[in-house]
Amino acid sequence: MSISQRFNMLLLGVMLSGVVLSSAFSRPWKATPIQIAGDYALIAHTKSSTDFVNIRWWAEPTVMPGTPLAGILQKYIVISVVHFHFDPGGTISTDDIDTLEVRDGSDMPLTPVPRSALPPVAIGTLSTFEATFRQSIGRIGDGTKILYL
Secondary structure, X not given: OOHHHHHHHHHHHHHHHHXXXXXXXXXXXXXXXXXXXXXXXXXXXXXXXXXXXXXXXXXXXXXXXXXXXXXXXXXXXXXXXXXXXXXXXXXXXXXXXXXOOEEOOOOOEEOOOOHHHOOHHHHHHHHHHHHHHHHHOOHHHHOOEEEEO
16 A cells, blocks of 8 residues: 555544544534534443444434425434544445434333334435435445334
């Protein structure tokens, strides 16, 4: 591997680390209600220097009001979770998450809603949301599991 390739890999790793970890280090100066809700809807757990878990609750206050997605998030709980690793060579890998146990405030388990059981409008809106979300975060998005409750 040439020096320029190593430099590019290092630069990519630094940029991804900044994107993934930036919200954990600072808060916006004049945060909007959407930004505040987004901050509290994300758990970014650093298990080690190369091992990370992100869990995000997509709630109505975390998106623009009046949008089709906001309407869907009034009726359904959407949770995304990803367990990813930065390998020493600069590559990103994700673990396959088979199951995720979600409980409500009364410690009662919530059962996932199969995608086929959602209304057609919800399926279309959530498919667009998922595709945009996955594309925006690249390789990490590919390994993200999204649940509808």
